[in-house]
Amino acid sequence: MWQYIAICIIGIAVIGYIAYKIYRMFTAPKSKHPCCGCSGCASKKELKMKE
Amino acid sequence: MRLSELRTGDKGVIVKVMGRGAFRKRIIEMGFIRGKEVIVIQNAPLKDPIHYRVMGYDVSLRRSDAALIEVVSAADFEKEQMIPAQDTQKSAGPSILPSDNELQTIALQKGKTINVALVGNPNCGKTSLFNFASGAHEHVGNYSGVTVDAKEGIFQQNGYTFRIVDLPGTYSLSAYTPEELYVRKHLNEEQPDVVINVIDASNLERNLYLTTQLIDMDVRMVIALNMYDELERHGNKFDHESLARMIGAPIIPTVSKTGFGIEELFNRVIKVYEEEDPVIRHIHINYGESLEKGISNVRKILKNNVDIPRSLSKRYLSIKLLEGDRDIDSFIKTLPGAETIFQERDRNTAQIEELLQEDCETAFTNARYGFISGALRETYEQNTIKEATSTQIIDLFVTHKVLGFPIFILFMWIMFEATFYLGGYPMEWIESLVEVIGNFVRGHMAEGPLKDLLVDGIIGGVGGVIVFLPNILILYMFISFMEDSGYMARAAFIMDKIMHKMGLHGKSFIPLVMGFGCNVPAIMASRTIESRNSRMITMLVNPLMSCSARLPVYVLLIGAFFPENASFILLALYVSGILLAVIMARLFKRFLFNEEDVPFVMELPPYRMPTGKSIMIHMWEKAKQYLHKMGGIILVASIIIWFLGYFPRHSENGDQFDRQIAEIENMELDSQEKADTIEELERLKAVDHQQNSYIGRIGQTIQPVLAPLGFDWKMSVSLLTGMAAKEVVVSTLSVLYTGNADDDSQALSERLKQDRNTEGDLVFTPLIAISLMLFVLIYFPCIATISAIVNESGSWKWGIFVIVYTCVLAWIVSFIVYQTGNFFIGLFG
Ligand SMILES: Nc1nc2c(ncn2[C@@H]2O[C@H](COP(=O)(O)OP(=O)(O)OP(=O)(O)O)[C@@H](O)[C@H]2O)c(=O)[nH]1
Numbered sequence: 031m032w033q034y035i036a037i038c039i040i041g042i043a044v045i046g047y048i049a050y051k052i053y054r055m056f057t058a059p060k061s062k063h064p065c066c067g068c069s070g071c072a073s074k075k076e077l078k079m080k081e
Numbered sequence: 082m083r084l085s086e087l088r089t090g091d092k093g094v095i096v097k098v099m100g101r102g103a104f105r106k107r108i109i110e111m112g113f114i115r116g117k118e119v120i121v122i123q124n125a126p127l128k129d130p131i132h133y134r135v136m137g138y139d140v141s142l143r144r145s146d147a148a149l150i151e152v153v154s155a156a157d158f159e160k161e162q163m164i165p166a167q168d169t170q171k172s173a174g175p176s177i178l179p180s181d182n183e184l185q186t187i188a189l190q191k192g193k194t195i196n197v198a199l200v201g202n203p204n205c206g207k208t209s210l211f212n213f214a215s216g217a218h219e220h221v222g223n224y225s226g227v228t229v230d231a232k233e234g235i236f237q238q239n240g241y242t243f244r245i246v247d248l249p250g251t252y253s254l255s256a257y258t259p260e261e262l263y264v265r266k267h268l269n270e271e272q273p274d275v276v277i278n279v280i281d282a283s284n285l286e287r288n289l290y291l292t293t294q295l296i297d298m299d300v301r302m303v304i305a306l307n308m309y310d311e312l313e314r315h316g317n318k319f320d321h322e323s324l325a326r327m328i329g330a331p332i333i334p335t336v337s338k339t340g341f342g343i344e345e346l347f348n349r350v351i352k353v354y355e356e357e358d359p360v361i362r363h364i365h366i367n368y369g370e371s372l373e374k375g376i377s378n379v380r381k382i383l384k385n386n387v388d389i390p391r392s393l394s395k396r397y398l399s400i401k402l403l404e405g406d407r408d409i410d411s412f413i414k415t416l417p418g419a420e421t422i423f424q425e426r427d428r429n430t431a432q433i434e435e436l437l438q439e440d441c442e443t444a445f446t447n448a449r450y451g452f453i454s455g456a457l458r459e460t461y462e463q464n465t466i467k468e469a470t471s472t473q474i475i476d477l478f479v480t481h482k483v484l485g486f487p488i489f490i491l492f493m494w495i496m497f498e499a500t501f502y503l504g505g506y507p508m509e510w511i512e513s514l515v516e517v518i519g520n521f522v523r524g525h526m527a528e529g530p531l532k533d534l535l536v537d538g539i540i541g542g543v544g545g546v547i548v549f550l551p552n553i554l555i556l557y558m559f560i561s562f563m564e565d566s567g568y569m570a571r572a573a574f575i576m577d578k579i580m581h582k583m584g585l586h587g588k589s590f591i592p593l594v595m596g597f598g599c600n601v602p603a604i605m606a607s608r609t610i611e612s613r614n615s616r617m618i619t620m621l622v623n624p625l626m627s628c629s630a631r632l633p634v635y636v637l638l639i640g641a642f643f644p645e646n647a648s649f650i651l652l653a654l655y656v657s658g659i660l661l662a663v664i665m666a667r668l669f670k671r672f673l674f675n676e677e678d679v680p681f682v683m684e685l686p687p688y689r690m691p692t693g694k695s696i697m698i699h700m701w702e703k704a705k706q707y708l709h710k711m712g713g714i715i716l717v718a719s720i721i722i723w724f725l726g727y728f729p730r731h732s733e734n735g736d737q738f739d740r741q742i743a744e745i746e747n748m749e750l751d752s753q754e755k756a757d758t759i760e761e762l763e764r765l766k767a768v769d770h771q772q773n774s775y776i777g778r779i780g781q782t783i784q785p786v787l788a789p790l791g792f793d794w795k796m797s798v799s800l801l802t803g804m805a806a807k808e809v810v811v812s813t814l815s816v817l818y819t820g821n822a823d824d825d826s827q828a829l830s831e832r833l834k835q836d837r838n839t840e841g842d843l844v845f846t847p848l849i850a851i852s853l854m855l856f857v858l859i860y861f862p863c864i865a866t867i868s869a870i871v872n873e874s875g876s877w878k879w880g881i882f883v884i885v886y887t888c889v890l891a892w893i894v895s896f897i898v899y900q901t902g903n904f905f906i907g908l909f910g
């Protein structure tokens with residue numbers, strides 16, 4: 031049973047995380063940054079430096 | 082705070098005066114010296130000039146001039162006091178007004194921050210210098226146009242704080258390319274206290290051209306004579322001290338790769354900043370009689386115009402006007418009295434062109450080169466014994482008309498061999514580590530959904546992708562070697578012909594090759610391309626360059642189906658990407674951007690052995706990014722896919738299977754037969770459950786579209802999820818192809834090879850693998866790439882365009898490959 035509760039929590043956390051990311055994508059200051067929160071590439075670092 | 086922002090009655094203490102030499106000098110002579118107090122007598126909004134009292138005198142300054150004087154005021158002081166006051170409650174009393182002394186100390190402190198801008202030709206070592214001085218790890222590469230944005234760094238030396246900004250490289254400061262405009266804008270708007278002009282000692286004549294323009298702009302500058310090691314190695318003699326006196330700017334030899342001379346360089350910057358340098362002075366380059374006459378005529382008119390800020394050099398404006406500089410033209414246009422200025426300009430331009438029989442801009446360029454060659458004749462002595470340099474010898478082969486291309490292919494081949502086979506060993510280690518972790522969890526946890534999530538979703542999904550880290554690092558090692566050594570520029574050079582066929586020039590090749598690493602920085606790098614047409618085409622075809630995120634898919638499928646011909650298939654995939662890019666570029670050129678291009682010269686930097694350290698830094702950064710991605714998007718995607726595949730738990734078919742299994746267990750059969758039947762039923766049950774899960778339904782909905790390409794619903798779903806990031810294709814496959822229930826520890830490639838559908842047929846064949854790899858290569862660039870394109874092109878239209886065209890193209894290519902392949906298999910098989 032507790033495993034069901036655990037996966038529920040994980041599921042909610044993931045949904046929250048995605049919602050947060052999408053929210054950030056639209057509300058983040060429209061700096062010229064193209065990555066929309068994706069951390070896949072070199073430009074992420076620059077984003078951090080600018081912030 | 083700027084002096085112009087103080088209101089009537091406010092008091093401030095001068096921190097520094099910005100702006101160009103002659104203007105500063107005048108302001109400072111008026112008494113605006115660091116640490117001195119200024120009182121605003123009257124500052125009415127919208128009223129010019131503003132009245133001040135400084136050192137007991139009343140002076141009035143124009144608003145635009147006052148904006149170039151930095152001060153600290155009581156308000157600044159309070160702000161600074163607030164910060165400590167918040168964390169130590171006891172000291173927080175009513176805000177105390179600063180005493181004059183306190184303000185003065187702050188002013189003196191603030192005055193010890195020096196804003197420095199690095200300006201120089203492309204590839205002269207600015208970023209190396211920047212990195213060495215500030216301890217940053219910005220990207221360095223041995224070709225032009227590595228830096229496309231301003232990067233800022235802060236460090237301290239001798240009690241001064243330096244804020245240095247690394248700017249993109251430019252050959253000149255005319256307003257032709259985006260970088261040139263960018264650098265000019267930075268110099269005008271940020272007004273750095275001191276400019277460090279980095280020049281490449283092995284290429285003085287060309288590098289000094291930019292210097293002459295900086296001299297015209299009348300900025301305070303220190304010259305870093307970089308790559309001094311190369312000058313010495315070639316045995317050339319250069320009396321840089323004489324040249325420094327001649328042009329009125331200190332010249333310091335540096336080697337920014339090793340750090341030689343950099344400390345002295347910044348000490349010299351301090352001296353210049355504090356006006357203590359013996360060398361610095363403002364000189365006028367003599368442009369010759371006819372040009373000088375034109376300059377002085379235009380200047381006279383400008384002098385009479387009261388609306389031009391004093392902080393702009395009139396001589397500089399005149400020169401730019403005569404050159405027909407677009408940027409300055411549009412600035413002048415905003416002023417009242419622009420008519421007369423333009424009239425005078427046109428009259429003089431006509432006169433000059435008549436006299437010199439060449440257009441005015443060329444006349445200025447020639448005069449600048451004349452000045453440089455004159456200055457160098459007296460100070461520079463080239464080593465007359467010309468030995469063939471190693472660069473020339475290597476270039477003999479590498480850029481050879483016939484040999485160049487095979488050598489390039491050979492290099493790529495070696496790169497893929499190493500990526501695949503060398504990467505195979507560490508890959509196995511990581512694989513077994515993932516397996517150990519998986520088995521540990523499997524063995525030590527009670528049955529239940531959480532265990533399934535951990536083992537199948539997270540360990541399966543993330544573990545399935547993380548094993549490709551070594552391959553990606555090796556690929557990156559080769560790419561950074563290519564960038565740092567200078568081979569990239571050669572590759573671009575030999576590709577020039579092909580690029581011209583594409584309607585692009587060689588320079589576009591560099592962003593394309595960078596695309597093999599990651600498309601996003603590659604798209605940003607296309608900023609260095611002057612012509613908008615070429616830039617747009619380069620951006621639009623860049624997603625066809627197979628980036629490293631797609632490598633896991635290839636390595637997985639090639640490892641499963643073509644282990645003998647791995648490098649060949651890899652090379653073929655990358656080449657297909659390039660070929661498609663060629664075709665698409667031609668189409669775009671033909672139908673979307675069919676204007677003529679500006680001609681362009683590709684330059685070949687000398688070869689430089691990349692340091693192990695710089696390659697290690699590249700790889701380390703990449704490894705960090707990859708792991709970051711694992712912990713972020715890949716993890717989340719794997720969890721979601723698992724959820725969608727796990728639920729709903731119950732279905733009618735499932736119950737039916739359970740009943741059948743129960744029946745067979747009760748039947749009178751020999752135990753072997755019984756076990757086999759049950760196993761088969763379990764398999765069918767699992768397949769059925771997956772098909773009826775949410776993800777199965779999604780997959781079956783989109784599968785009809787992709788069925789003609791040979792994909793089953795699991796592949797279709799993987800392609801769908803792969804839109805977030807291409808690695809997710811692998812983690813999805815890993816979560817969905819669970820393999821035999823009793824043999825958990827199978828490698829993913831084995832599971833793919835053995836998976837059968839309900840009819841018992843293999844779902845994966847080599848042909849399907851190829852079709853899938855091609856589809857992954859071409860379809861939907863990741864979201865980051867799309868938004869890079871949107872940002873660089875400045876319009877959503879192009880982002881959507883790229884999505885549509887890549888998906889359609891992917892479908893067509895995979896369709897052709899799969900159907901013709903099938904046809905031939907049917908014919909011969
Ligand atoms: N021999 C030698 N090589 C150097 C020196 N400084 C930099 N390099 C090399 O020169 C190449 C170019 O360096 P970068 O720092 O990227 O040049 P950049 O001026 O920032 O170039 P852009 O960003 O394209 O304008 C690299 O391969 C460096 O390793 C030096 O003092 N001596």
Ligand SMILES: [Mg+2]
Binds near residue numbers: 207208209221250
């Ligand atoms: Mg650079």
